[in-house]
Amino acid sequence: MCQLIPRYLEYVKILPNGAILVGKNIVIDGHAKRPLRIITHVHADHIIDLEDSIRECKEIIATKITLDLLEALQYVNSNLLPIFKVKKRPLDYCERYLYENEEIYLLPVDHIPGAAQVRVELKSEKVSIGYTGDFKLTQKTEIMRDLDVLIIEATYGHPSYRRSYKESVNSLLADLVKEGLKRYKRVYIYAYHGKIQEAMIVLREYGLTEPYIVPSRVYNATKILEEKYQFNIGNYYKDTEVLKLKNTEGIVFFKHFNSAKHRRLDGKALHIVLTGRILAEPFKKLDDYTYAVSLSDHGDFDDLVNYVVYANPKLVVIDGSRRGYAEILREHLVEKGFYTIVLPERKGEEHR
Numbered sequence: 001m002c003q004l005i006p007r008y009l010e011y012v013k014i015l016p017n018g019a020i021l022v023g024k025n026i027v028i029d030g031h032a033k034r035p036l037r038i039i040t041h042v043h044a045d046h047i048i049d050l051e052d053s054i055r056e057c058k059e060i061i062a063t064k065i066t067l068d069l070l071e072a073l074q075y076v077n078s079n080l081l082p083i084f085k086v087k088k089r090p091l092d093y094c095e096r097y098l099y100e101n102e103e104i105y106l107l108p109v110d111h112i113p114g115a116a117q118v119r120v121e122l123k124s125e126k127v128s129i130g131y132t133g134d135f136k137l138t139q140k141t142e143i144m145r146d147l148d149v150l151i152i153e154a155t156y157g158h159p160s161y162r163r164s165y166k167e168s169v170n171s172l173l174a175d176l177v178k179e180g181l182k183r184y185k186r187v188y189i190y191a192y193h194g195k196i197q198e199a200m201i202v203l204r205e206y207g208l209t210e211p212y213i214v215p216s217r218v219y220n221a222t223k224i225l226e227e228k229y230q231f232n233i234g235n236y237y238k239d240t241e242v243l244k245l246k247n248t249e250g251i252v253f254f255k256h257f258n259s260a261k262h263r264r265l266d267g268k269a270l271h272i273v274l275t276g277r278i279l280a281e282p283f284k285k286l287d288d289y290t291y292a293v294s295l296s297d298h299g300d301f302d303d304l305v306n307y308v309v310y311a312n313p314k315l316v317v318i319d320g321s322r323r324g325y326a327e328i329l330r331e332h333l334v335e336k337g338f339y340t341i342v343l344p345e346r347k348g349e350e351h352r
């Protein structure tokens with residue numbers, strides 16, 4: 001088996017700028033001068049150098065939702081929009097796309113709306129390569145099996161990152177919001193893009209019917225998810241429309257994570273900061289009117305290891321170009337008997 005590893009590494013490279021190169025034609029989640037740029041999802045560290053790719057690659061491949069969100073969130077500069085529209089190629093989950101003997105599939109994954117994993121079959125070389133992108137290990141994440149190479153993220157690749165409460169945090173968040181509405185009639189929720197939408201959907205699933213007030217960029221993205229892709233959100237308004245809701249008994253405001261530091265602690269609202277950080281408990285009281293809630297889009301340490309165990313690939317490549325604990329995860333996977341390397345190679349320990 002070991003002598004196969006150098007052969008596999010001819011087809012997988014990760015550049016320090018976050019570009020994941022697969023086969024001869026494909027670059028994922030970063031830029032390189034190759035024909036096909038694939039985007040797994042719209043988080044900032046996966047749309048790196050998108051404008052270079054729009055100029056220099058032949059096609060920009062992603063799910064329809066991701067392509068629409070890139071436009072709605074204004075991640076594509078308006079002067080590049082016409083080229084983007086020509087070069088974009090939406091792929092459905094599990095739809096096959098063949099480009100010069102390299103067969104591409106986007107597969108479902110639980111992360112943020114539109115997110116995908118990428119599977120590439122190099123037909124001439126008979127090598128199968130999968131890249132998870134970012135993921136949570138739930139029913140919605142399809143495990144890629146029979147791979148020669150699995151490329152995996154390492155955000156929480158440290159054994160101190162375990163969420164014992166990951167099954168229950170959604171219902172706890174819903175209870176906290178309901179309690180806040182009962183007490184103050186106003187609840188402010190602060191989060192990054194992607195997580196905002198996830199929280200909006202989760203709260204509706206738990207029966208919350210109160211109106212949502214969102215910033216206009218978030219409004220546009222939400223409208224696309226709701227109207228084009230049948231996400232169940234409903235009853236949401238732009239922040240400029242808040243006066244229309246004068247008589248309502250309760251309102252949930254969604255705001256960008258960075259504006260949490262400007263929150264007003266005047267006893268007229270409950271504030272909830274959604275953090276990706278893993279806390280010892282699902283909630284942490286920050287002051288009399290503010291809670292931090294650990295709602296992550298990423299799997300914890302056990303999820304990362306379990307994905308590898310279930311997928312059982314011949315070689316594991318850990319993405320060390322993004323935030324995380326690639327080296328520590330590698331040590332644990334090697335201990336479990338997996339041939340594992342970190343790319344790009346670098347000396348010393350990982351930084352967060």
Ligand SMILES: [Zn+2]
Pocket residue numbers: 041043046111134297
């Ligand atoms: Zn992400």
